[in-house]
């Protein structure tokens with residue numbers, strides 16, 4: 521059922537008229553992957569008021585970035601891809617951006633109890649934005665407004681992952 525909803529959302533996205541851009545962004549990502557030896561700074565693309573971020577998670581429980589930098593007020597277009605092959609049940613990954621001052625360990629414990637909601641606790645105000653939980657080979661995109669200047673933690677809320685899967689989201 522979740523897959524079907526996902527597919528519907530993807531089709532809706534294309535129908536809304538982003539079909540043209542869709543292909544372009546895929547090409548862009550391919551070229552980013554090829555240039556992955558370049559410093560991370562160059563991977564972030566900057567156009568008027570938009571920060572594009574390409575984040576991945578793999579089967580070794582690692583993000584490709586432990587720091588993401590954007591500018592205050594920017595629209596952040598974050599593409600998140602699970603570049604591994606393992607299933608969402610055994611090696612699910614997401615991106616959860618937490619409010620300043622959140623106790624990350626405490627959040628992780630709460631998230632681990634929220635299995636029925638894809639490890640996103642429902643009774644928390646700690647989350648600024650998050651992606652869906654992905655399995656190997658899946659990709660998603662979220663768009664949100666960069667919060668006020670400062671440093672924010674981001675984590676994967678799959679049980680046990682945030683020890684390795686976390687980073688700092690810097691708004692400058």
Ligand SMILES: [Cu+2]
Pocket residue numbers: 577581611612613614676677678681685
């Ligand atoms: Cu994970």
